[in-house]
Amino acid sequence: MRSTVDFLLHDWLKVESLCTRDRFADHSRETFDAVLDTCERIARDKYAPFNRLVDTQEPHFDGEKVILPQATHDAWAAYAESGMLAAAQDAQIGGMQLPYVVEAAANAFFAKASVSIGAGMLTTGNANLLMAHGSPMQRQVFAMNEFAGRWSGTMCLSEPQAGSSLSDVATKALPDGAGFEADPLGPRYRLFGNKMWISAGEHELTENIIHLVLAKIPDADGRPVPGTRGISLFIVPKKLVDTEGRLTGERNDVALAGLNHKCGWRGTTNTLLNFGEGKFRPGGQAGAVGYLVGQPGQGLRAMFHMMNEARIGVGLAATMLGMAGYEASLDYAKQRPQGRPITGAGKDATQPQVRIIEHADVKRMLLAQKAYAEGALALELYCARLVDEQHTGHETAAAEARLLLEVLTPIAKSWPSEWCLEGNSLAIQVHGGYGYTRDFPVEQYWRDQRLNMIHEGTHGIQALDLLGRKVVMDGGAGLKLLAGRMQASITRAGQVDGLAEHATALAGALQRLGAATKAAWATGVPEEALANATPYLQAFGHVVLAWIWLDVATAAAEPGRRAAMRYFFAYELPKIDAWLGVVAAREDVCRTMDEAWF
Amino acid sequence: MRSTVDFLLHDWLKVESLCTRDRFADHSRETFDAVLDTCERIARDKYAPFNRLVDTQEPHFDGEKVILPQATHDAWAAYAESGMLAAAQDAQIGGMQLPYVVEAAANAFFAKASVSIGAGMLTTGNANLLMAHGSPMQRQVFAMNEFAGRWSGTMCLSEPQAGSSLSDVATKALPDGAGFEADPLGPRYRLFGNKMWISAGEHELTENIIHLVLAKIPDADGRPVPGTRGISLFIVPKKLVDTEGRLTGERNDVALAGLNHKCGWRGTTNTLLNFGEGKFRPGGQAGAVGYLVGQPGQGLRAMFHMMNEARIGVGLAATMLGMAGYEASLDYAKQRPQGRPITGAGKDATQPQVRIIEHADVKRMLLAQKAYAEGALALELYCARLVDEQHTGHETAAAEARLLLEVLTPIAKSWPSEWCLEGNSLAIQVHGGYGYTRDFPVEQYWRDQRLNMIHEGTHGIQALDLLGRKVVMDGGAGLKLLAGRMQASITRAGQVDGLAEHATALAGALQRLGAATKAAWATGVPEEALANATPYLQAFGHVVLAWIWLDVATAAAEPGRRAAMRYFFAYELPKIDAWLGVVAAREDVCRTMDEAWF
Structure with a gap:
């Protein structure tokens, strides 16, 4: 995964260019790498080995205290000591003044190693909120002690x-x-x-x-x-x-x-x-x-001030569970002999069995996971980079970043929650019966993952937010801005060898998404439009991910990423038409369903 | 669920007509009802109350014996006493001489109440196999003691x-x-x-x-x-x-x-x-x-003699988990107040919250579950009825039933495993955070369900069986026969008020399925066709279910079933085009993926 993170941060998002900005002037590729190295190491040593332990030794209340495994105490201590709790804060108060995109990437290692040991996201969010909305004394007393991990x-x-x-x-x-x-x-x-x-x-x-x-x-x-x-x-x-x-x-x-x-x-x-x-x-x-x-x-406003980051955080956790399942099942598929080729000499039962990674359907399940997890990671880092732009970019760029984030956040939160759950299910399937046992990690990833469609705004809430608010606000300004970004990617990709047909496919999908958005609201009746908000969210998410993959492929001719992009365009993007169909038709069979008919 | 079972058995499948056959001559609607009543009662009293218990008190080995909860012993005793172990056997050896379709329907109650306490499916299958392939002494000694539950x-x-x-x-x-x-x-x-x-x-x-x-x-x-x-x-x-x-x-x-x-x-x-x-x-x-x-x-041949029934059994277990999740989430949605209408006077925060079943997106999640679980139940009972036809029908009808079963069994096994898992996930979603806790039953249904895509032939194995063998065997005779049955349903439905457009949609889907089947095999290279066997299985399954729903709707104008049918045609059937697209194109991105590129 590290090579994917490095590629996305540097070759694709060019985050080193942030170092020309005053806030990040003391940073460089070297300091970014050092943060990633540290987090990767702590995650490997203090988190990953205990992921199953924290699943089996569930927190319990002894009548006085809540007991957690010692490993969780050790992990917290190591995380606090890393300084990551104050990653975003000013250097003068002991913070790292780190771009959010690097902070998010670094925290991803903990989520992958053990999502439920956790890496202080709530503490950081809580203290960051106090830095933005609290009094000087509240910052000093509460936020500072949280940043210190005390x-x-x-x-x-x-x-x-x-x-x-x-x-x-x-x-x-x-x-x-x-x-x-x-x-x-x-x-x-x-x-x-x-x-x-x-x-x-x-x-x-x-x-x-x-x-x-x-x-x-x-x-x-x-x-x-x-x-x-x-x-x-x-x-x-x-x-x-x-x-x-x-x-x-x-x-x-x-x-x-x-x-x-x-x-x-x-x-x-x-x-x-x-x-x-x-x-x-x-x-x-x-x-x-x-x-x-x-x-x-003003409480809700303050609480939601950090909502984009919180939702990106959940999306990233979902993404990392998907990545963990992908890596575990890839490893298994490379080791496990089972079955033989369909034709040829190797088909004969006297021949040795082949490793299951040689079967097309297993490759399909692995490639799907790669497309889900790496695509989701690209999306989350793209959104994280927008957060930096919103906070440190020039006026117009910052305003655009804010608007793009409004539209993309529901996708950043919901898409990995849904599709990396599917990926985790495929990781079980690759393992066969073994994947269903607690001797392998994948069933836990799948169970852990299921929370992500629920907390921090359910799938249904994200869908209403997207179709009911985000794509219609300011006369559809956010959607237009996003479409412009996609169009730019389409134009760039059209000039890259082997990407023209995918660029054309994305252009078509974008057009159909826009038409369905209009059709949903054609009558101006919210109930009619929003009855199919969830299929809309799903279609919107798949179009966004197709765009992300196309853009990633434009930045890299590396065959694995190209294959994942091709997989996404062949197997995933065509799914949008079924979802957009009910949206555009304002299909009413669900909303008009009478309770007595169930 | 009982009313759905009764509707499907009698109004739709007309199973009472089986009583005109010699083997079932002593049976009637009354004897069928009595069996269903008994099983429903035992399932309610001896299974359902202990479903969570058997999840938490997992079997363990004390060094000498495997310990199971007392409830499991009691459930087994009640099941054995019911006589269901010998439901299919001759009356002269103490059997019930029950049609398989009624046996399957009766056993469904146990699967819904507690799928993992189980209802002797393995014992019945084992003994039935010995009755078919064992010596008289083997039948007498082994099978008879299994039928008795000893x-x-x-x-x-x-x-x-x-x-x-x-x-x-x-x-x-x-x-x-x-x-x-x-x-x-x-x-x-x-x-x-x-x-x-x-x-x-x-x-x-x-x-x-x-x-x-x-x-x-x-x-x-x-x-x-x-x-x-x-x-x-x-x-x-x-x-x-x-x-x-x-x-x-x-x-x-x-x-x-x-x-x-x-x-x-x-x-x-x-x-x-x-x-x-x-x-x-x-x-x-x-x-x-x-x-x-x-x-x-000849061992494999004997073992697979009962394979169709075994796979229908797994499909039915998956279906019943789906039904259990549907009923639990429907019940919750009717009780739980949360949120308000989108517009109108009720929108105001001073107004009381409404029950969540009043929200369109919750209705969507319930209607999807209904369409999955009740559609799957119809499919399983249809297949079970074919088993009876194969065993007791006239020569031509029996041969056709056998052929149809060959083609439908992979769907009967795989479709509920996949889509009732999605249904169980929706049941969690309807519950929100509560659904993710062990205080509600739905998370267990979802976990239990995940096994069904793995055991008794994985999803991938079913897919290879369908596209690699079943639809091509005898020059495609099975597929032609099935298409004929679908065509007959389409013709019938075309004459029913409100079903014409759905009949047309199914005809189109069937045509596209046939074209994709041909395109997959156009080059005659098994690797090219079978690389997309799983998407083919998915598309095939959705076409079959659309047919089942259309046929069910033809038999009943009841608004709930009509709505579930409409849901299926609007939201589900259109998904086939994405799956068939890769099949027809013989998309090769997965099978040509190099191991080093992952």
Whole structure:
């Protein structure tokens, strides 16, 4: 995989050119390589060997503490020590000032080695958010200790009665007595409510856990403000701290209500947390102490500030599970003798069996995995590079990057989740019966992968976001911009030997995608358009990946990448017509289905 | 599900008409219903409540015995007592003389309730095989005790070095001393070798286990005969028995070498067995005592005699997992409030949330599951009905049924394995995060399901069987016959209100399938045709299912079935063109892929 990462970063995305920008001026190919080397090494030594262990030694609560394997503690320590938690931060506060695209590529090694041991994505996201929206004191006390790995972070959005529907958040935040606004850590509230699906919500990996919690401050009549505009954001530490970042010795009123027992991804605790149930009573009172971040009612905006990165992170995790399955099944296929050629002398049963990689159908399953995983990796790094452009590019380029990201993020999150799951299933299939046993790693990759279509916005949510918002916003500006980029790639590819027919195929697909988008919205009735948002997402994703593969192939005549590109155009791209068919027809059999008919 | 079974058996397949045949003359709708009622009740009481238990209390070996939960013992006892083990057998030996289609439908309830507790399919298959190929004494001693549920059966085909490649079976069978041919239980051999993936290969559910084992008798030079023509079939009891079916007290030389720890389907032990390693030495000698069934070299033929039924059995198990996921997610979607309508007054956050079944995308996921599971059930019962026709129909009808089964069996086995897996994934998705936890049943259905594309002939093997043998044999007679049946359905449907456009769509699909079949074989080079056997299998399966749905819709104007049919034609059937595209083009990117390029 390293050679693929190097090719994509340097030959394709030319990330070294970022070093001409002020922010990255101290960097070079050498410093980038050093970061990748370090992460690759830690992932190999501290993560990969324990991936099955964390699957079988699931987190458990002993009545007082959540117990995780020692390996998880060691992995966290090594990751924190690497400095990657502060990869994006300024050098003057101890950060690496690393481009996001390099940070993402480096973190990919951990996801591949053991996605569920995890590599601090939540902690980094939490602290980065505080750097953007917190007060100087909040940054100093909370973010800095997270960057140092002394404390870890969570994101507390979902509630049992409100999974994807954040407007229904019912956790409430009440001002904590007179002078609540004057607390140096931020306006002080008491929080009451339950949060569900909180990853890393309880453990002993770090001295403290910093929860970022969405909650509603009641209005003047004491009622919660309906909808998302009533949502505010709070810092709720597990253990209370002072302005020097020292633990006061008091436990905050945040209690573990339960661990979720998952199908996979078992190295990370996933929790139901109760805020303010009175199990702990800081200052003698019930209610979890929380410090407001930014302005009241601006919580969702702050939380979603980093959403593109978070979704790229999930997409990259999905991609790396796909890559892990690909590599494992490729290795197996090269070793395992089974069967013989269909014709010729080797067909005879007196001849030795051949290795299964010699069978066309096994090659098909491997090539599909390569096309999914390496294509997805290219997409994720492309998006990560756009994040850098958005943050450090010139005005126009930054604006365009922002707009492209709006349109591409739903794909970056959903496409690897769906297709690298298919890839992981193929990795099992290559192994035959062995792949279905826990003696080989592929069944775990497949189970771990299944989470990715659910968390950080389900597939259905991504689809509504894409067709309901992203491709129609600003009069379709994002879609037009993306189509322009694709057109440029088509033009370039048209001049490269052997790519003309693929360039033409992509042009046709792009045209059909545009026509279906128009047809979906032709009546202007959202219900009619959005009934087929998911098939639209699937078709859109396949067109994007065909573009990515064409562009990658333009940058490299290397036969493996060419073959993966050819595979994608022959086997995958033609699937879009079935998906676009129902979109364009505004097919209504699903939305008009009566409940009684099921 | 019962109403769907009743509809398919009676309104669609008109199975009661079988009662006019001599073999089924004592049966009627009432006796069929009684069998279904009994099985539905036992499945509900003895299987369903323990499905999660058998997943968590995996079989383990205590050094002496394989331990299974008490619930599995109780389920086996109830199943054996029901008489279903001998459902197909003559009344005069205590059988039910039940049509296979009713037997299959009745067994479906167990598969849905707990596929891995299992319902004796292997025991029934084993004993049925002995009734067809064994000597009178073998039938009396072995088969009869299996029908009674006193003993259970296995099928021992695979070996560690020869999974799908049966010609590489290396287990050898040596004549057991002078007079070996005169043993009343059959010519007596000693077997030496290892068998892998043996389901129910070791347990204490029954007093004895009867292994049916493929092995090779060395030729005059002491060498095994290469290829499948050297394979013979042996009865190898775990414990030796006399001609009265009494245990002699001697343990045969069959030893458990290991339990496979699987991703799912954990209620059934899956074993590696060593034959003749000398752990037990009956008569003081090493070597597992085995009794030849039929003639030497005819073992594979005998073993595959029941293959169509075995593959329909796997297809039906896959179907029932799909049905279980559909019902669970439908139930959840009807209960769970989440989100609001896209437009209108209900959109406002002050309004209560609606149940998720009101969202178009959730309806899409449910309707897809319904189309997969109910369509697959119709296909399996159609094939089961063909088995009855093959066995009890008039000469021409029987011959046609046999030929149709040859072509349809690869689909009956593979299609539900693939698409009900997709259905099970959608069942998880409908549940959101809850579906990924072990607090809900759907993640287990999905894990259990993943086995079905592997066992009883992998997906790739089914594909080669279909495109390499079944559609080309007898000059394409099977495909022509099937096309004729489809054409008849198309004609009938064309005269039914609201079905004309679907009839036309199926006719077009059938035409394109035929053209692609021809194009695949146009050069006559097997490697070129078969490189895309799997996409061919997928396209063929979707055409078959479209036909099944059209025919079902012709029999019923009920709106739910009509909607599932419309779903299938709108969302699924159009997928065939992507698959057929590579088949017709004899796309070679996979088969020409160089190993070094991966």
